[in-house]
Amino acid sequence: MKAITKQKIVFSILKVMSFMVIAILFLIIGFIFIKGIGVINWGFISKMPEEGMLKGGILPAIVGTLCLIGGSMLFAFPIGVCSGIYINEFLKDGPLKRFMRLMTDNLAGIPSIVFGLFGMALFVNKLKFGDSILAGSLTLGILALPVIIRTTEEALRSVDDLHRQASYALGASKLYTIKKVVLPIALPNIITGLILAIGRVSGETAPILFTVAAYFLPKLPHSLFEQAMALPYHLYVLATSGTDIEKAKPMAFGTALILITIVLICNLLANLIRAKFKKK
Amino acid sequence: MIQIKNVNFYYKDFHALTDITMQIPDKAVTAFIGPSGCGKSTLLRLINRMNDLIDGTRLTGNILVEGQDIYDKKVEVEELRKKVGMVFQKPNPFPKSIFENVAYGLRVQGMKNETEIKDRVEDAIKKAALWSEVERILNNNATNLSGGQQQRLCIARCLAVEPHVILMDEPASALDPISTAKIEELVLDLKSKYTIVIVTHNMQQALRISDHTAFFYLGELVEYNTTHDIFHNPAQEKTKNYVTGQFG
Numbered sequence: 001m002k003a004i005t006k007q008k009i010v011f012s013i014l015k016v017m018s019f020m021v022i023a024i025l026f027l028i029i030g031f032i033f034i035k036g037i038g039v040i041n042w043g044f045i046s047k048m049p050e051e052g053m054l055k056g057g058i059l060p061a062i063v064g065t066l067c068l069i070g071g072s073m074l075f076a077f078p079i080g081v082c083s084g085i086y087i088n089e090f091l092k093d094g095p096l097k098r099f100m101r102l103m104t105d106n107l108a109g110i111p112s113i114v115f116g117l118f119g120m121a122l123f124v125n126k127l128k129f130g131d132s133i134l135a136g137s138l139t140l141g142i143l144a145l146p147v148i149i150r151t152t153e154e155a156l157r158s159v160d161d162l163h164r165q166a167s168y169a170l171g172a173s174k175l176y177t178i179k180k181v182v183l184p185i186a187l188p189n190i191i192t193g194l195i196l197a198i199g200r201v202s203g204e205t206a207p208i209l210f211t212v213a214a215y216f217l218p219k220l221p222h223s224l225f226e227q228a229m230a231l232p233y234h235l236y237v238l239a240t241s242g243t244d245i246e247k248a249k250p251m252a253f254g255t256a257l258i259l260i261t262i263v264l265i266c267n268l269l270a271n272l273i274r275a276k277f278k279k280k
Numbered sequence: 281m282i283q284i285k286n287v288n289f290y291y292k293d294f295h296a297l298t299d300i301t302m303q304i305p306d307k308a309v310t311a312f313i314g315p316s317g318c319g320k321s322t323l324l325r326l327i328n329r330m331n332d333l334i335d336g337t338r339l340t341g342n343i344l345v346e347g348q349d350i351y352d353k354k355v356e357v358e359e360l361r362k363k364v365g366m367v368f369q370k371p372n373p374f375p376k377s378i379f380e381n382v383a384y385g386l387r388v389q390g391m392k393n394e395t396e397i398k399d400r401v402e403d404a405i406k407k408a409a410l411w412s413e414v415e416r417i418l419n420n421n422a423t424n425l426s427g428g429q430q431q432r433l434c435i436a437r438c439l440a441v442e443p444h445v446i447l448m449d450e451p452a453s454a455l456d457p458i459s460t461a462k463i464e465e466l467v468l469d470l471k472s473k474y475t476i477v478i479v480t481h482n483m484q485q486a487l488r489i490s491d492h493t494a495f496f497y498l499g500e501l502v503e504y505n506t507t508h509d510i511f512h513n514p515a516q517e518k519t520k521n522y523v524t525g526q527f528g
């Protein structure tokens with residue numbers, strides 16, 4: 001076979017594969033959209049659930065999920081970015097750096113239900129936060145840490161060393177160089193880590209199961225120490241353990257649609273921020 | 281004056297420089313020449329302690345800049361680098377505006393007065409013979425400039441800090457002939473005020489712009505003399521072969 005024909009075939013296969021990925025994504029979103037759009041109206045997103053969650057809205061679950069996203073990122077983003085900076089900028093290549101990397105990777109590989117169990121043992125019981133937004137946020141935060149650390153590291157590593165050298169050669173200290181040269185260049189990519197982390201956190205059910213999620217709590221949280229409903233868990237409840245599962249199905253798809261929408265909006269926002277930094 | 285005394289330098293076990301002793305005069309251009317890997321950049325980077333950034337290096341001997349032993353514990357490396365500037369082989373402007381690139385070194389020093397910064401930036405860009413090309417686009421990103429302009433910007437960035445010594449590691453090797461000529465002209469222009477050390481692979485360039493030339497081979501300083509003598513009257517057979525292009 002001629003090299004050129006071979007190349008064409010390989011390219012076509014790659015093309016088909018990548019289009020398939022996009023098709024699957026559209027299929028999922030389209031499916032959820034069609035099944036869920038029927039129940040979506042202002043009341044659905046602004047009202048408390050009623051009548052065994054078969055009527056009314058899902059406001060507390062939306063608010064709960066937003067609180068958990070915000071809370072977990074408030075905790076995980078600074079810690080993750082700082083660790084990433086430490087590992088990439090301050091650790092010399094050697095056993096300690098390899099060990100830190102290995103640990104981060106291992107943390108990423110732990111099943112999320114284990115985080116839930118750990119969160120319950122540490123935050124809920126030992127530290128006596130009880131089932132609360134605080135405990136849930138911390139647990140989700142730990143779950144998100146490896147993603148943030150890893151992307152921060154990658155983002156910093158991709159900063160050309162020539163920029164660091166230029167800064168040092170002008171008499172700048174290491175800290176100044178990191179602050180004024182390295183971080184600004186890496187920031188757009190660090191924000192990618194934030195996007196990935198938000199995506200991960202907002203959909204997790206297992207870690208919030210034992211740490212924060214309420215089965216049915218038709219009120220908005222007033223403090224970090226209260227329980228809250230959350231979209232993924234609410235979805236799970238609607239789909240598996242309501243009083244009338246068939247009747248609850250449209251509500252479940254509606255909830256899924258809202259969850260997807262929230263994640264997409266978060267991504268969009270983060271992308272906008274990233275684009276803005278990139279331009280500067 | 282830069283005094284280099286019995287300098288040996290090692291990358292881990294690799295002996296990169298062997299017993300180098302030389303004096304580099306003020307307000308003149310000194311060229312380092314020699315085949316690839318002979319240690320020119322290594323010696324250059326010792327003068328502003330850029331090799332400090334590499335793990336596992338070791339130095340013996342002394343290097344004095346303006347009478348001060350720069351490897352003395354009392355010396356702050358940041359202060360040294362303000363006095364001894366550097367221009368790199370590959371133009372490396374920050375992905376910031378043209379103005380902020382040149383202002384960077386001033387901000388490092390904690391300068392706050394924006395009018396003063398503006399004056400110093402303008403002054404430095406003029407000295408680097410770039411002003412007419414960028415005066416109207418100071419807020420544009422520096423990475424949009426041509427390679428030659430970027431390199432002159434890097435020179436301006438270095439000049440803004442008002443160093444006494446400028447180290448240049450093949451500053452024109454990535455540039456086209458016209459840009460190269462501009463850099464050479466600039467170097468000649470600057471030597472009345474600065475002590476310049478330049479590494480180059482280009483014999484003609486060394487001949488055109490330098491007053492003194494040092495020829496290195498395998499980590500040793502083979503011959504160091506006026507550029508005229510190195511090229512027209514070399515004492516060593518090796519030097520003669522190299523400058524006449526018979527090896528390297």
Ligand SMILES: Nc1ncnc2c1ncn2[C@@H]1O[C@H](COP(=O)(O)OP(=O)(O)OP(=O)(O)O)[C@@H](O)[C@H]1O
Nearest residue numbers: 291294296314315316317318319320321322323334
């Ligand atoms: N970071 C480093 N670690 C280990 N060895 C190095 C390092 N940098 C340079 N060397 C070695 O030291 C020797 C001198 O290198 P140097 O870069 O000073 O040469 P050079 O004369 O500037 O060469 P060129 O003309 O190619 O730039 C070379 O053998 C090189 O392999």
Ligand SMILES: [Mg+2]
Nearest residue numbers: 320321322449
């Ligand atoms: Mg070199």
